[in-house]
Amino acid sequence: MTGLAQALLPSAEPVRFLTDEGAVAKGRHRHPVPDPGLLRRAYRAMVVGRRFDAQATALTKQGRLAVYPSSHGQEACQVGSVLVLSEGDWFFPTYRESVALVTRGIDPVEVLSLLRGDAHCGYDPVRHHVAPQCTPLATQSVHAAGLAYAERRVGTGRVALVCVGDGATSEGDFHEALNFAAVFKAPVVFLVQNNHYAISVPLERQTAAPSLAYKGIGYGVPSERVDGNDPVAVLAVLTSAVEHARSGQGPYLVEAHTYRLESHTNADDASRYRTDDEAEKWRRRDPIARLARYLRRRGHLTDADTAAWSAEAEELAADLRARMNADPELAPLGMFDHVYSAPTPQLTEQREVLRVELSAERAADEAEEALT
């Protein structure tokens, strides 16, 4: 293999800075260790994010969300993918990135609009530089490549980071995105959160490649793989990837090995396709516990910190509960808005049909109330 091709390949083993227990792992790395300030921010965001995730799961069981895909266990990737970006950089999430979006600073209620079902996208993508959560698989990777290329053309210095899962690496758009990004030197980072299952289908059925990170080499995209439950390593590798993109060298692919501790969504039953033993093994590699141990040993995390951040997480959960337990204000006629920049005559007619129906319903409700 030529040196050039060799340079595109990931490390032989996933990059890890921490052992499963949170001690410093042996080995040398080509990625610098993140500074303690960034690690502390990541810790705090993971604590808050996990509480948010648990609250969203509970709200789903109470019928307040139509569906919720949990990222419990994947917090290092959720938080790391956002914290390595600047404010102007673009983030392209899937439906599983709710914790990442909360970390980005988006109102948690706006994050959950899609899953509650009152709007397809609750937040303003332009304000946050966050694309709508994508439910088709890998389609947003091509958008990320195009937008990153546009930013490079304008010379803003901004990059894009796009999240996909292991299953989405089998989709054509993932490959077309890698190829376009490489050919046009688009500053985009592809983060594959390999949580080992695409709903129920295990990784072995997605690929025969030694690693999903190998999918970069065919397109000339440098790739790395990382222990996705090691927050230090995730932040280190993603920081390198973003710097690579921002410096004009084009795209970068990162595969993070992680695990979805919950089912695909509340509608799924993981016991049909995987064992408790397997999940238990990953539970012991908890990213929050590992980072806590690392930071405490270095004196970067105190009891006061953990108490304050736990309280912050509880506050967020309580606020989320209260606001999600109130029925959302619905505006049915709004479905006709923004189909086009201006309504067609046909849409105006159809809007009127619904408007008349709604006022008849309202009148009937009022009449019924008057009787009782």
Add this chain to the structure above:
Amino acid sequence: MITMAQALNAALGDAMAEDEQVVVFGEDVGALGGVFRITDGLTAKYGEDRCFDTPLAESGIVGFAVGMAMGGFRPVVEMQFDAFAYPAFEQIASHVAKTRNRTRGRVGLPLVIRIPYGGGIGGVEHHCDSSEAYYAHTPGLKVVTPATVQDAYSLLREAIDDPDPVVFMEPKKLYWSKADIGRLARTEPFGRAAVRRAGSDATLIAYGPSVPVALETAEAATQEGWDLEVIDLRTIVPFDDATVTASVRRTGRCVVVGEAAGFAGVGAEIAARVQERCFHSLAAPVLRVTGFDVPYPPPMLEHHHLPSVDRILDTLDRLQRDDLPDTRFLALGGAA
């Protein structure tokens, strides 16, 4: 004299000269100028940043355009042939069409997807599809198709300036049609059909490649005493109900002409709209002359498939001018 291909080329060039955000990309659009030469000379004149070749991947092309549009550009992408646009269908249906609505107006996608479509050029399999119904059925897309050289220029300029995504369907058969036009100009906005021939006995409704066939039919039909009105839709979406309805209410008879397979097609939609709005003015059922419901046939057979002047003339006979019932549907007891 100028061809439709040249008019489209001029529209792209003029739009690029006026607005630096307009970028043109796709397969073979650079040095070659596109397989139909619609982008001829644009790279040489405006540079490789403005008109460029891409990898051969239609979903990638459209998805990349979505990203560039989010980043402030106005991409105009070329799909090489109708059937080769199908790999991009998910991008078009799930993202191009829905992004403005999904984001409640915060993200618009001002992009144009140019698709050469239709038959009549002796093309082999997968090069002659009439795919307009797929796009017209998808809310959020505008679907436009010119039938004249002047409209090719005007509608493409409108499409590029439009804040919404436009699927711009170019009738290949008419690429080499010519017109003597002093100066190419922008004429009507989207949503206005054109009455190409005024008449009083029946209305022929057509778009794109079928408009010249309808006009030729109208001339031939004068021999049989028919004075036909011919409407060119220009934009399938938005649809001009007003012009269509006014015409049919006046003539009382209507035939819809289109190359695409008839079942569940744009012609079916037009026929339904006409009978909903003109029922009490109609003296005969609304009829359609379309391609058969078969995969597009091999080039040596396509003339049997495409709506022809003769087939349209035969259809006029079923418009019950003599109050004789249509015998076509005898198996169902006639068109009773």
